[in-house]
Amino acid sequence: MIEVKKNNFFLNEEINTFLKNIIQNKSLANGYIFYGAEGLGKKQTALQFIKEIFKQSSPNENVEEKIINNNHPDFLIIEPDSLFATKSSGSFDLEKTIKSGSEIIKIAQIRNIKTFLSQKSINSEKKIVLIIDAHLLNEAASNCLLKTLEEPSNGIFILLTSKLNLLLDTIISRCQIVRFRSFSSKQINSILKEYLDTSKLTINAKLKLEDLINSANGSPNQLLKNIEIWNDFSDEIISKLDSPINDSLEILEISKSISEKLEIFQQICLVNLIQTVWWRKTKNVGLVKKLENLKYLLRKNIQPRLAWEITFLEILMKDI
Secondary structure: OOOEOOOOOOOOHHHHHHHHHHHHOOOOOOEEEEEEOOOOOHHHHHHHHHHHHHHHHOOOOOHHHHHHOOOOOOEEEEOOHHHHHHHHOOOOOHHHOOOOOOOOEOHHHHHHHHHHHHOOOOOOOOEEEEEOOHHHEOHHHHHHHHHHHHOOOOEEEEEEEOOHHHOOHHHHHOOEEEEEOOOOHHHHHHHHHHHEOHHHOOOOOOOOHHHHHHOOOOOHHHHHHHHHHHOOOOHHHHHHOOOOOOOHHHHHHHHHHHHHHOOHHHHHHHHHHHHHHHHHHHOOHHHHHHHHHHHHHHHOOOOHHHHHHHHHHHHHOOOO
């Protein structure tokens, strides 16, 4: 497990300052959309924002603990239905969950918001609703949410999404967008030095930290997840994928090994790393596109072993 020296590792200071000013100036909007790629700290920042709002009304309450334990009477969190059900069963692992398209936020969950807002606030001036992965609202739920946003109420809505284009334009127009931008490699390096105990940061000897940072797509959070995943890879797999494979028999062997030994989410992380390493060595755009298509096939869970074989063979034949 990677040890973090400070609790606010994933908080974006610029956004945090902006949100604190909103609270201090008492200029809270009825709705916010926290938008940005996965792993940029949207949820952690939202929870910090919610905590600060509640603390203004109840400075002596143990607000943080109640929010973390999801038992604050004026706070409601909405998550995609199938993910929430799995979490309740005790077998939920978000890091290993690959969204298959079956996870949605249903209208019944949004109707629950109406019931929640119809009740008087207990410890604060306003109630707060946090919607995780708001882009997974189905059509009926989206329309229901829109009506709820239009009606005057004592609620503040915070929607988290990595796919703004999947939200209704009318929902977007009723919310203030807070954009989370990806970090540069230089910024991530600085964050690692400031927040991590690098003496305890173990990285597979065959991997370069620079490649790991570049393959994290500007997300410090994703970098840490990936390091833990990549450290589980065997040296055999990593060494054979140091550069494009030029032997068809070896392609069949490594494709079989990858598909049998790694879960789909691990395979996708591996493709991200391969893209970064091979781009650094070849600067071949077509090659990167082939690997991008491989990630698409893996997410769809379309015969992973065959997907690896075809991708590597096409690259070998320079069909790019």
